[in-house]
Amino acid sequence: MKDTENHTLSFDEFDEKINPRPEECDFDRIVEAALSRRGFLGGVLAFGSFAAVGGSLVPGVAKAASDRFAFDQIGTSVADDVVVPAGYKAEILVRWGDPMWSDAPEFDHATRGTAASQERAFGDNTDGMDVFSHNGKTLLVVNNEYTNRDILWGNNPDAKPASDDDIAKGMMAHGVSVVEIANTDGKWHIVKDSPYNRRITPKTEMAITGPAAGHDLMKTDADPNGTKTLGTWNNCGNGTTPWGTYLACEENFNGYFSSSEDVQDDNPKSITPAMKRYGVNTSDWGYGWAKIDERFDVAKHPNEPNRVGYVVEIDPTDPTSTPKKRTALGRFKHENAEAVVNNDGRVVIYMGDDERGEFLYRYVSDGVYAPGVDTNELMEKGTLSVAKFNANGTGTWVALTPESTGMASQAEIQIHTRQAASAVGATTMDRPEWVAANPNVAEVYCCLTNNKNRGVKPNAGGDDTSVNGPNPREKNNYGQIVRWRPDGGDHTLPGFTWDLYVLAGNPTVHSDAYRGSANVNADNMFNSPDGLAFDDNGLLWIQTDGSYKNEGDFAGQGNNQMLAGDPVTGEIRRFLVGPKECEVTGLTWSPDRRTMFVGIQHPGERGDSHWPEGGESVPRSAIIAVTREDGGLVG
Ligand code: FEO
Ligand code: CA
Ligand code: CA
Ligand code: CA
Numbered sequence: 001m002k003d004t005e006n007h008t009l010s011f012d013e014f015d016e017k018i019n020p021r022p023e024e025c026d027f028d029r030i031v032e033a034a035l036s037r038r039g040f041l042g043g044v045l046a047f048g049s050f051a052a053v054g055g056s057l058v059p060g061v062a063k064a065a066s067d068r069f070a071f072d073q074i075g076t077s078v079a080d081d082v083v084v085p086a087g088y089k090a091e092i093l094v095r096w097g098d099p100m101w102s103d104a105p106e107f108d109h110a111t112r113g114t115a116a117s118q119e120r121a122f123g124d125n126t127d128g129m130d131v132f133s134h135n136g137k138t139l140l141v142v143n144n145e146y147t148n149r150d151i152l153w154g155n156n157p158d159a160k161p162a163s164d165d166d167i168a169k170g171m172m173a174h175g176v177s178v179v180e181i182a183n184t185d186g187k188w189h190i191v192k193d194s195p196y197n198r199r200i201t202p203k204t205e206m207a208i209t210g211p212a213a214g215h216d217l218m219k220t221d222a223d224p225n226g227t228k229t230l231g232t233w234n235n236c237g238n239g240t241t242p243w244g245t246y247l248a249c250e251e252n253f254n255g256y257f258s259s260s261e262d263v264q265d266d267n268p269k270s271i272t273p274a275m276k277r278y279g280v281n282t283s284d285w286g287y288g289w290a291k292i293d294e295r296f297d298v299a300k301h302p303n304e305p306n307r308v309g310y311v312v313e314i315d316p317t318d319p320t321s322t323p324k325k326r327t328a329l330g331r332f333k334h335e336n337a338e339a340v341v342n343n344d345g346r347v348v349i350y351m352g353d354d355e356r357g358e359f360l361y362r363y364v365s366d367g368v369y370a371p372g373v374d375t376n377e378l379m380e381k382g383t384l385s386v387a388k389f390n391a392n393g394t395g396t397w398v399a400l401t402p403e404s405t406g407m408a409s410q411a412e413i414q415i416h417t418r419q420a421a422s423a424v425g426a427t428t429m430d431r432p433e434w435v436a437a438n439p440n441v442a443e444v445y446c447c448l449t450n451n452k453n454r455g456v457k458p459n460a461g462g463d464d465t466s467v468n469g470p471n472p473r474e475k476n477n478y479g480q481i482v483r484w485r486p487d488g489g490d491h492t493l494p495g496f497t498w499d500l501y502v503l504a505g506n507p508t509v510h511s512d513a514y515r516g517s518a519n520v521n522a523d524n525m526f527n528s529p530d531g532l533a534f535d536d537n538g539l540l541w542i543q544t545d546g547s548y549k550n551e552g553d554f555a556g557q558g559n560n561q562m563l564a565g566d567p568v569t570g571e572i573r574r575f576l577v578g579p580k581e582c583e584v585t586g587l588t589w590s591p592d593r594r595t596m597f598v599g600i601q602h603p604g605e606r607g608d609s610h611w612p613e614g615g616e617s618v619p620r621s622a623i624i625a626v627t628r629e630d631g632g633l634v635g
Helices: 011-018 026-046 115-119 164-172 273-277 410-415 417-423
Strands: 088-095 126-134 137-144 175-184 187-190 198-200 205-209 228-230 235-240 246-250 311-314 324-326 338-341 346-352 360-368 382-389 394-399 432-437 444-448 480-486 495-503 529-534 540-544 561-565 572-577 583-589 595-601 622-628
Touching (some): 088 175, 126 246, 137 583, 346 432, 382 417, 410 417, 480 529, 561 583
Parallel strands (some): 126 235
Antiparallel strands (some): 137 175, 205 228, 235 246, 346 360, 529 540
16 A cells, blocks of 8 residues: 555645646647636726626625624734734634543643544544534534644654554544533533533444435445445535534545555556546555555445545434435535525525535425424435536526436436536536525625636546636636525525625735735735635625745735625625634634634644644644623624
């Protein structure tokens, strides 16, 4: 297994290696065409009129301060600390490795724990999360997305696993943490030994439900029926259902598989085109899981990758419940799952596939939701569609069916969802990250984080990725946020209109389209919007996962950050800046809305942070509790 060969490569570099840019092909001519179009769009966007790219839902620049922001904008920061506005404070709620039961040890900075200690402790790389009230208790459910080699194994030579237990420790740091939290004397903390506490890991038994359950592509030696599987991993963003369950979304699941066979096209155990579409390759991304569990060896178990890449429904109120992989919502690199109840009661779930040039999806249930109804089939029976955006500001949801895709069965569409979406000519996007629905109006937003391949090379399925309406800049370093309004305010109809809420950029470096839209200025600029959530007041919170180089294209943008946007005026203000080399991701509120919980993921991913404990401590992902010093509402 060549699992450590790519040890020093970033995910981007790994992607380049397995999907190199063609030496020279038709694509170079497409780039030329994209460049000339950019000239037109760039000029328009630079001056803040969105008419050419959409329905001009955004009025021009909003300069005047609006009453909707209850804080003064803060500056950028490169400090190894969390910065919040005057009148607010940020305190630690829980960190990677904090024991969730009293039989587990405190985090050991010298060894960074063991597989056994990690299985009883809060997972690593906090990401999507939500809070649930149940029987007078407050339950926090959090995705633990992945691990960073240099942090997890930084005590070993070359930051590589030195034993099988090191690999297993990494595995146990993945999954989902369910933990009761409480506020005592004004300070939030986790409740050790709560009967609700639960670690869901890559070893937890899960049910496979929906159209793909039982299909031949889902069957393995260990599960000849194709209806149950072990575990979930690389859970990125999240969702919450109207009936109070949690949705964990499986994103870069491919990076954990490897092959014990060499790649040769005539080798029956080779990597198949279907695996390649999802980035499954002979080498993993350094996690080494196939060394301790052969189900991650695709030469031995070629259907295992088909059993991950889904949305997983978890009942946080029952620690004995079996999580359900909901194949009706499709298989791709799921970012989050934003559920809304349509006017007629049907449940609509919007979802992005976060990879360069992949797509944006919508699921509509057949049945209707009402309090007390049996909800099991609402994510079993329904229609999965993919978005097509037109340059004139309109768009259509195209249902993925055997008829529309030419594929053999609905089960196959739910498993090979990317291929189905390519077959109907869906619009290639600049990495769809979180989707968030406006609570005040039928309007939905999605972060398109960045796409250096836009106009440079096709997606993994070979689809053209020339610039298009909502993705108007080639080699897009900065990202943008697209939004759409369903026709007639009905989320189940095929038609919608769209525009761009913001094009991120750097007006201190660029004067063309890369300067950003008119609601971006030298004081609020950012790059790579990723996390996205509305608060109850209808403010849009934007979290970034971008470059923190603070030089060149990113000069003056500092560490990753969180901003708030007014969807009506377009105004955007910076609220929080994270410590060094972190991503800010995951956002939810206490039931009384007086605390905002924010995730700080992988501080020091390149070795330059000791947050939150300082000194020479190991940097640790953590959730912070942000409150107002006057005890007021924060969302
Ligand atoms: Fe895990 Fe697309 O971020
Ligand atoms: Ca993300
Ligand atoms: Ca991201
Ligand atoms: Ca990250």
